[in-house]
Amino acid sequence: MPILESPEVAVVDSPDGFSSGLPDFTTVSYKDAYSRINAIVIEGEQEAHDNYISIGTLIPEQAEELKKLARMELKHMRGFTACGKNLAVEPDMQFAKQFFSSLHGNFQEALKDGKLTTCFLIQAILIEAFAISAYHVYIRVADPFAKKITEGVVQDEYLHLNYGQEWLKANLENCKEELMEANKVNLPLIKSMLDQVAEDASVLHMDKEELMEEFMIAYQDSLTEMGLDNREIARMALAAVV
Amino acid sequence: MFGLIGHSTSFHDARRKAMELGYDHIAEGDLDVWCSAPPQLVEHVEVVSPSGKSIEGAYIDSCFVPEMLGRFKTARRKVLNAMELAQKKGISITALGGFTSIIFENFNLLQHQHIRNTTLEWNRFTTGNTHTAWVICRQLEINAPSIGIDLKKACVAVIGATGDIGSAVCRWLSKRTGVAELLLVARQQQPLVELQKDLGGGRILSLEEALLEADVVVWVASMPRTLEIGSYQLRKPCLMIDGGYPKNLDSKFSGDGVHILKGGIVEFFKDIGWSMMELAEMDRPQRQMFACFAEAMILEFENCQTNFSWGRNNITLEKMDFIGEASVRNGFSTLNLKPQFEAAIA
Numbered sequence: 001m002p003i004l005e006s007p008e009v010a011v012v013d014s015p016d017g018f019s020s021g022l023p024d025f026t027t028v029s030y031k032d033a034y035s036r037i038n039a040i041v042i043e044g045e046q047e048a049h050d051n052y053i054s055i056g057t058l059i060p061e062q063a064e065e066l067k068k069l070a071r072m073e074l075k076h077m078r079g080f081t082a083c084g085k086n087l088a089v090e091p092d093m094q095f096a097k098q099f100f101s102s103l104h105g106n107f108q109e110a111l112k113d114g115k116l117t118t119c120f121l122i123q124a125i126l127i128e129a130f131a132i133s134a135y136h137v138y139i140r141v142a143d144p145f146a147k148k149i150t151e152g153v154v155q156d157e158y159l160h161l162n163y164g165q166e167w168l169k170a171n172l173e174n175c176k177e178e179l180m181e182a183n184k185v186n187l188p189l190i191k192s193m194l195d196q197v198a199e200d201a202s203v204l205h206m207d208k209e210e211l212m213e214e215f216m217i218a219y220q221d222s223l224t225e226m227g228l229d230n231r232e233i234a235r236m237a238l239a240a241v242v
Numbered sequence: 243m244f245g246l247i248g249h250s251t252s253f254h255d256a257r258r259k260a261m262e263l264g265y266d267h268i269a270e271g272d273l274d275v276w277c278s279a280p281p282q283l284v285e286h287v288e289v290v291s292p293s294g295k296s297i298e299g300a301y302i303d304s305c306f307v308p309e310m311l312g313r314f315k316t317a318r319r320k321v322l323n324a325m326e327l328a329q330k331k332g333i334s335i336t337a338l339g340g341f342t343s344i345i346f347e348n349f350n351l352l353q354h355q356h357i358r359n360t361t362l363e364w365n366r367f368t369t370g371n372t373h374t375a376w377v378i379c380r381q382l383e384i385n386a387p388s389i390g391i392d393l394k395k396a397c398v399a400v401i402g403a404t405g406d407i408g409s410a411v412c413r414w415l416s417k418r419t420g421v422a423e424l425l426l427v428a429r430q431q432q433p434l435v436e437l438q439k440d441l442g443g444g445r446i447l448s449l450e451e452a453l454l455e456a457d458v459v460v461w462v463a464s465m466p467r468t469l470e471i472g473s474y475q476l477r478k479p480c481l482m483i484d485g486g487y488p489k490n491l492d493s494k495f496s497g498d499g500v501h502i503l504k505g506g507i508v509e510f511f512k513d514i515g516w517s518m519m520e521l522a523e524m525d526r527p528q529r530q531m532f533a534c535f536a537e538a539m540i541l542e543f544e545n546c547q548t549n550f551s552w553g554r555n556n557i558t559l560e561k562m563d564f565i566g567e568a569s570v571r572n573g574f575s576t577l578n579l580k581p582q583f584e585a586a587i588a
Contacts, residue, residue: 136358154359158359209277209278210319212278213277213278213319213323216279217280217323230263230264230265230283234264234265234266234267234268235266237267238266238267238270240267241268241270241275
């Protein structure tokens with residue numbers, strides 16, 4: 001068993017904190033990777049806006065509240081657009097649209113069928129947890145301008161996660177089956193989206209292992225809050241592994 | 243509510259336990275999956291003291307395994323995430339068990355107080371080292387005479403003397419126990435010299451020299467894997483108290499007259515309905531536990547939810563007195579050598 005004095009425990013990377021090892025934001029490779037990551041974030045916020053408006057059509061009595069959330073997402077989108085401009089990077093929106101296409105398709109289909117549980121799972125649980133986790137990791141390695149913007153966004157994102165969570169919690173008994181089924185289909189998409197972006201993220205000094213862990217923490221927190229027990233959550237999370 | 247942050251002793255054990263508990267998603271995963279796995283609150287437990295006071299606690303598995311020690315960032319995240327979970331669950335005092343406090347200290351995690359949207363409140367956590375040090379000293383005082391060692395004439399070596407637990411043990415042995423001679427062993431010389439000055443005595447020796455002379459050896463440093471020592475070099479009888487982590491002295495030393503005792507382990511006066519101590523390979527997992535875990539329980543029993551053991555070299559004799567008295571009062575006793583242990587039950 002390794003112990004702390006073992007040579008293999010020799011410090012592999014700098015122990016002086018999350019703030020260490022900021023990337024050089026001016027290099028061609030950084031900007032190239034940023035053009036895709038930034039586009040994903042912008043597109044993600046745009047889709048979130050559209051999705052909340054759409055969900056409002058299924059529950060008209062909540063439409064006003066959802067519109068407020070949607071407006072907040074647009075504000076985030078503008079913030080992240082400014083982050084790209086600040087680094088003189090042109091976001092690759094075509095790539096981002098393609099990146100979200102499977103999830104987007106599944107959401108649209110659920111919306112058409114009036115499957116509110118599936119819509120909430122995709123937007124308010126999976127996408128929001130994905131966003132929050134990525135933002136948490138990004139904050140630690142972002143340029144000062146983007147760091148400030150992202151910190152503001154994270155606080156808002158927690159509100160959204162809670163919103164969908166609350167609805168699912170209140171309706172858990174009736175929606176559990178659909179929730180499990182929708183999760184089985186959509187959680188693997190999140191995993192493959194993460195895999196797809198891992199290389200670019202690493203250029204931004206965002207570690208895939210850390211991204212995945214942050215996602216699992218946000219996802220698990222959300223499901224726990226909804227009232228699912230450890231075994232149910234473990235069963236759901238399994239879809240991210242296999 | 244008290245909390246315990248622990249982890250499995252190996253990746254293999256961790257997967258087995260996860261399977262038993264129904265955590266299939268990580269049980270089936272490889273080490274990379276475990277590196278990305280969030281901490282889990284796996285068990286709630288109720289504990290009642292001899293006086294009838296009832297407290298509630300929770301066991302959090304950080305999903306750290308010793309195989310991750312080479313991955314600095316991963317190990318750091320595991321510890322901080324488990325601490326964040328404990329705080330989010332509203333646990334007022336949590337002990338950092340196993341490698342958790344070692345990682346916290348050695349990787350200087352004090353500078354990482356902000357985890358996501360949580361600011362860690364250090365007064366909610368304890369390393370449990372004060373209780374561990376007190377338990378080790380009591381184990382020495384009880385068990386050395388039982389195998390024919392007269393402490394007034396005995397030479398006691400403390401391996402890892404300058405560490406948090408080691409230095410506390412040295413202070414207690416020189417001021418309270420009154421052993422004939424204290425042998426101080428540690429890797430770095432300068433802190434040793436300072437400790438010697440502080441104690442007003444003790445002899446600084448190398449490990450090999452100290453082992454030749456010692457009647458009692460207290461190990462509070464982790465044992466280098468490469469170290470091979472035959473028992474012929476030891477005095478007989480010799481009491482070795484294995485207070486390091488992991489506890490692996492019995493695989494290094496054996497032979498007639500050499501008595502090895504797991505150090506820093508306590509036993510509660512009755513069974514506790516938990517399953518997690520099986521992971522730590524306790525002989526009686528329903529009652530036995532690491533003294534550091536027991537410290538969190540004692541602080542909860544005593545309504546003293548604060549970071550009682552924190553930082554390095556802050557353990558005073560007064561604090562050891564306090565935790566020791568509270569330990570006994572709340573139904574804990576030290577783990578002792580088998581014959582006496584069995585006699586005590588009889």
